[in-house]
Amino acid sequence: DQQVKQNSPSLSVQEGRISILNCDYTNSMFDYFLWYKKYPAEGPTFLISISSIKDKNEDGRFTVFLNKSAKHLSLHIVPSQPGDSAVYFCAAALLRPGGNEKLTFGTGTRLTIIP
Amino acid sequence: GAVVSQHPSWVICKSGTSVKIECRSLDFQATTMFWYRQFPKQSLMLMATSNEGSKATYEQGVEKDKFLINHASLTLSTLTVTSAHPEDSSFYICSARGRGDKNIQYFGAGTRLSVL
Numbered sequence: 001d002q003q004v005k006q007n008s009p010s011l012s013v014q015e016g017r018i019s020i021l022n023c024d025y026t027n028s029m030f031d032y033f034l035w036y037k038k039y040p041a042e043g044p045t046f047l048i049s050i051s052s053i054k055d056k057n058e059d060g061r062f063t064v065f066l067n068k069s070a071k072h073l074s075l076h077i078v079p080s081q082p083g084d085s086a087v088y089f090c091a092a093a094l095l096r097p098g099g100n101e102k103l104t105f106g107t108g109t110r111l112t113i114i115p
Numbered sequence: 116g117a118v119v120s121q122h123p124s125w126v127i128c129k130s131g132t133s134v135k136i137e138c139r140s141l142d143f144q145a146t147t148m149f150w151y152r153q154f155p156k157q158s159l160m161l162m163a164t165s166n167e168g169s170k171a172t173y174e175q176g177v178e179k180d181k182f183l184i185n186h187a188s189l190t191l192s193t194l195t196v197t198s199a200h201p202e203d204s205s206f207y208i209c210s211a212r213g214r215g216d217k218n219i220q221y222f223g224a225g226t227r228l229s230v231l
Contacts, residue, residue, distance in 0.1 A: 002158070004158070018185070032218070034219070039225060041124075042224050043119065043121070043208060043210075043222030043223045043224045043225060044222045045220075045221075045222070046219050046221065049217075049218075049219065059167070075169075076148075089158075093218060095218075098172070100147055100164050100166070100172075101218050102161055102174075103149075103159075103161060103220065104158075104161075105158040105159040105160075106158055107156070107157065107158045109212070
Protein backbone atom coordinates (compact mmCIF):
# COMPACT_ATOMS: atom_id res chain seq x y z
CA ASP A 1 0.00 0.00 0.00
CA GLN A 2 1.28 3.42 -0.93
CA GLN A 3 1.26 5.34 2.34
CA VAL A 4 2.74 8.48 0.81
CA LYS A 5 1.46 9.73 -2.50
CA GLN A 6 2.58 12.45 -4.84
CA ASN A 7 -0.16 12.51 -7.41
CA SER A 8 1.46 14.94 -9.82
CA PRO A 9 4.36 13.31 -11.68
CA SER A 10 5.35 16.65 -13.17
CA LEU A 11 4.84 20.38 -12.79
CA SER A 12 5.97 23.35 -14.89
CA VAL A 13 6.16 26.85 -13.41
CA GLN A 14 7.30 30.17 -14.79
CA GLU A 15 10.46 31.60 -13.26
CA GLY A 16 9.63 34.04 -10.47
CA ARG A 17 6.25 32.49 -9.75
CA ILE A 18 5.31 30.22 -6.88
CA SER A 19 5.79 26.46 -7.19
CA ILE A 20 3.48 24.31 -5.08
CA LEU A 21 4.22 20.61 -4.71
CA ASN A 22 1.70 18.39 -2.97
CA CYS A 23 1.88 15.20 -0.96
CA ASP A 24 -0.81 13.08 0.70
CA TYR A 25 -0.36 10.40 3.31
CA THR A 26 -2.54 7.80 4.95
CA ASN A 27 -0.86 6.98 8.28
CA SER A 28 -1.74 9.48 10.99
CA MET A 29 1.08 8.11 13.18
CA PHE A 30 3.89 9.68 11.16
CA ASP A 31 6.10 11.78 13.40
CA TYR A 32 7.57 14.21 10.92
CA PHE A 33 7.82 14.87 7.22
CA LEU A 34 10.64 15.85 4.90
CA TRP A 35 11.14 17.13 1.41
CA TYR A 36 14.12 16.04 -0.65
CA LYS A 37 15.30 17.42 -3.97
CA LYS A 38 17.09 15.28 -6.54
CA TYR A 39 19.16 16.25 -9.56
CA PRO A 40 19.99 13.62 -12.22
CA ALA A 41 22.81 11.23 -11.26
CA GLU A 42 22.87 12.56 -7.72
CA GLY A 43 21.33 11.37 -4.49
CA PRO A 44 18.36 13.14 -2.92
CA THR A 45 19.38 16.16 -0.87
CA PHE A 46 17.49 17.31 2.18
CA LEU A 47 15.48 20.50 1.76
CA ILE A 48 13.18 21.09 4.67
CA SER A 49 11.25 19.17 7.31
CA ILE A 50 8.25 19.66 9.56
CA SER A 51 7.21 18.02 12.80
CA SER A 52 3.75 16.50 12.96
CA ILE A 53 2.90 18.95 15.76
CA LYS A 54 3.54 21.99 13.57
CA ASP A 55 1.57 23.32 10.64
CA LYS A 56 4.21 25.44 8.96
CA ASN A 57 7.96 25.62 8.64
CA GLU A 58 9.82 28.19 6.60
CA ASP A 59 13.40 28.30 5.38
CA GLY A 60 14.23 31.05 2.94
CA ARG A 61 12.30 30.52 -0.29
CA PHE A 62 10.95 27.18 0.93
CA THR A 63 7.89 26.75 3.11
CA VAL A 64 6.25 23.48 4.06
CA PHE A 65 2.64 23.40 5.20
CA LEU A 66 1.07 20.49 7.05
CA ASN A 67 -2.67 19.88 7.26
CA LYS A 68 -3.06 16.95 9.62
CA SER A 69 -6.82 16.69 9.35
CA ALA A 70 -6.52 16.33 5.59
CA LYS A 71 -3.31 14.26 5.84
CA HIS A 72 -1.77 16.60 3.32
CA LEU A 73 1.44 18.54 3.07
CA SER A 74 2.73 20.93 0.50
CA LEU A 75 6.01 22.56 -0.38
CA HIS A 76 5.94 26.15 -1.59
CA ILE A 77 8.90 27.62 -3.42
CA VAL A 78 8.79 31.35 -4.01
CA PRO A 79 10.13 32.84 -6.12
CA SER A 80 10.93 29.85 -8.32
CA GLN A 81 14.35 29.85 -9.94
CA PRO A 82 15.77 27.78 -12.85
CA GLY A 83 18.04 25.94 -10.39
CA ASP A 84 14.93 24.62 -8.67
CA SER A 85 14.26 22.34 -11.64
CA ALA A 86 14.62 18.86 -10.15
CA VAL A 87 12.61 15.94 -8.86
CA TYR A 88 11.10 16.56 -5.43
CA PHE A 89 10.35 13.72 -3.05
CA CYS A 90 8.05 13.88 -0.08
CA ALA A 91 8.94 11.52 2.80
CA ALA A 92 7.15 10.65 6.02
CA ALA A 93 9.04 9.45 9.08
CA LEU A 94 7.98 7.02 11.77
CA LEU A 95 10.15 6.92 14.88
CA ARG A 96 10.72 3.42 16.15
CA PRO A 97 11.28 2.16 19.71
CA GLY A 98 15.01 1.62 19.10
CA GLY A 99 15.43 5.28 18.24
CA ASN A 100 15.79 4.93 14.49
CA GLU A 101 13.30 6.21 11.98
CA LYS A 102 11.67 4.63 8.98
CA LEU A 103 11.18 6.91 6.00
CA THR A 104 8.39 6.23 3.54
CA PHE A 105 8.79 8.06 0.25
CA GLY A 106 6.44 9.27 -2.42
CA THR A 107 7.22 8.63 -6.08
CA GLY A 108 8.35 12.18 -6.73
CA THR A 109 7.27 15.21 -8.75
CA ARG A 110 9.46 16.56 -11.53
CA LEU A 111 9.49 20.35 -11.31
CA THR A 112 10.53 22.35 -14.36
CA ILE A 113 11.07 26.08 -14.04
CA ILE A 114 10.54 27.87 -17.31
CA PRO A 115 12.83 30.91 -17.79
CA GLY B 116 29.19 19.09 4.41
CA ALA B 117 27.29 15.81 4.93
CA VAL B 118 28.52 14.03 1.81
CA VAL B 119 27.75 10.38 1.23
CA SER B 120 29.60 8.50 -1.47
CA GLN B 121 28.28 5.27 -2.95
CA HIS B 122 30.27 2.92 -5.15
CA PRO B 123 29.90 1.56 -7.75
CA SER B 124 27.30 3.66 -9.50
CA TRP B 125 26.50 0.86 -11.94
CA VAL B 126 27.27 -2.83 -11.93
CA ILE B 127 26.40 -5.68 -14.26
CA CYS B 128 26.91 -9.23 -13.07
CA LYS B 129 26.07 -12.78 -14.02
CA SER B 130 23.33 -14.68 -12.25
CA GLY B 131 24.67 -16.53 -9.22
CA THR B 132 27.49 -14.14 -8.43
CA SER B 133 27.70 -11.80 -5.45
CA VAL B 134 27.97 -8.05 -5.65
CA LYS B 135 29.21 -5.66 -2.98
CA ILE B 136 28.10 -2.03 -2.79
CA GLU B 137 29.92 0.46 -0.59
CA CYS B 138 28.50 3.48 1.17
CA ARG B 139 30.84 5.97 2.80
CA SER B 140 30.22 9.12 4.78
CA LEU B 141 33.03 11.44 3.73
CA ASP B 142 32.88 14.30 6.19
CA PHE B 143 30.89 13.05 9.16
CA GLN B 144 30.55 10.01 11.35
CA ALA B 145 27.53 7.96 10.38
CA THR B 146 26.14 6.34 13.49
CA THR B 147 23.26 4.95 11.46
CA MET B 148 23.08 3.90 7.85
CA PHE B 149 20.09 2.87 5.80
CA TRP B 150 19.76 0.84 2.62
CA TYR B 151 16.90 1.37 0.18
CA ARG B 152 15.81 -0.27 -3.03
CA GLN B 153 13.82 1.30 -5.85
CA PHE B 154 12.09 -0.57 -8.64
CA PRO B 155 11.05 1.28 -11.83
CA LYS B 156 8.15 3.67 -11.38
CA GLN B 157 8.08 2.96 -7.65
CA SER B 158 9.26 4.87 -4.60
CA LEU B 159 12.33 4.21 -2.47
CA MET B 160 11.68 1.31 -0.12
CA LEU B 161 13.66 0.82 3.07
CA MET B 162 15.43 -2.53 3.17
CA ALA B 163 17.41 -2.33 6.39
CA THR B 164 18.84 -0.07 9.06
CA SER B 165 22.23 -0.53 10.65
CA ASN B 166 23.86 1.11 13.64
CA GLU B 167 27.65 1.11 13.71
CA GLY B 168 28.97 -2.03 15.34
CA SER B 169 25.55 -3.70 15.52
CA LYS B 170 23.69 -6.16 13.36
CA ALA B 171 21.39 -4.65 10.79
CA THR B 172 17.64 -4.61 11.30
CA TYR B 173 15.82 -5.79 8.19
CA GLU B 174 12.37 -4.74 7.03
CA GLN B 175 9.67 -7.34 6.68
CA GLY B 176 10.07 -9.35 3.50
CA VAL B 177 13.79 -8.58 3.03
CA GLU B 178 15.97 -11.68 3.22
CA LYS B 179 18.90 -11.07 5.53
CA ASP B 180 20.87 -13.97 4.06
CA LYS B 181 20.39 -12.54 0.60
CA PHE B 182 21.30 -8.95 1.42
CA LEU B 183 24.24 -8.93 3.80
CA ILE B 184 24.88 -5.61 5.49
CA ASN B 185 28.04 -4.70 7.35
CA HIS B 186 28.52 -1.44 9.24
CA ALA B 187 31.89 -2.01 10.85
CA SER B 188 33.00 1.61 11.07
CA LEU B 189 31.49 5.04 11.50
CA THR B 190 32.20 5.90 7.87
CA LEU B 191 31.52 2.72 5.93
CA SER B 192 28.63 0.37 5.36
CA THR B 193 28.47 -2.34 2.72
CA LEU B 194 25.58 -4.18 1.12
CA THR B 195 26.38 -7.52 -0.46
CA VAL B 196 23.79 -9.06 -2.74
CA THR B 197 24.59 -12.76 -2.55
CA SER B 198 23.89 -15.18 -5.37
CA ALA B 199 22.25 -12.44 -7.37
CA HIS B 200 19.40 -13.29 -9.73
CA PRO B 201 17.69 -11.20 -12.41
CA GLU B 202 14.85 -10.31 -10.01
CA ASP B 203 17.45 -8.58 -7.81
CA SER B 204 18.09 -6.10 -10.62
CA SER B 205 17.16 -2.75 -9.14
CA PHE B 206 18.44 0.61 -7.95
CA TYR B 207 20.04 0.44 -4.51
CA ILE B 208 20.68 3.60 -2.53
CA CYS B 209 22.16 4.21 0.88
CA SER B 210 21.76 7.01 3.35
CA ALA B 211 23.57 7.97 6.51
CA ARG B 212 22.79 9.91 9.62
CA GLY B 213 25.22 11.25 12.18
CA ARG B 214 24.79 12.14 15.82
CA GLY B 215 22.76 15.24 16.40
CA ASP B 216 21.49 15.36 12.82
CA LYS B 217 17.90 15.70 13.97
CA ASN B 218 16.90 12.62 12.03
CA ILE B 219 18.01 13.99 8.67
CA GLN B 220 19.34 11.32 6.35
CA TYR B 221 21.98 12.14 3.74
CA PHE B 222 21.86 10.04 0.60
CA GLY B 223 24.37 8.56 -1.77
CA ALA B 224 23.81 8.71 -5.51
CA GLY B 225 22.74 5.08 -5.75
CA THR B 226 23.88 1.93 -7.54
CA ARG B 227 22.14 0.48 -10.55
CA LEU B 228 22.44 -3.33 -10.40
CA SER B 229 21.72 -5.39 -13.51
CA VAL B 230 21.86 -9.17 -13.15
CA LEU B 231 22.07 -11.10 -16.40
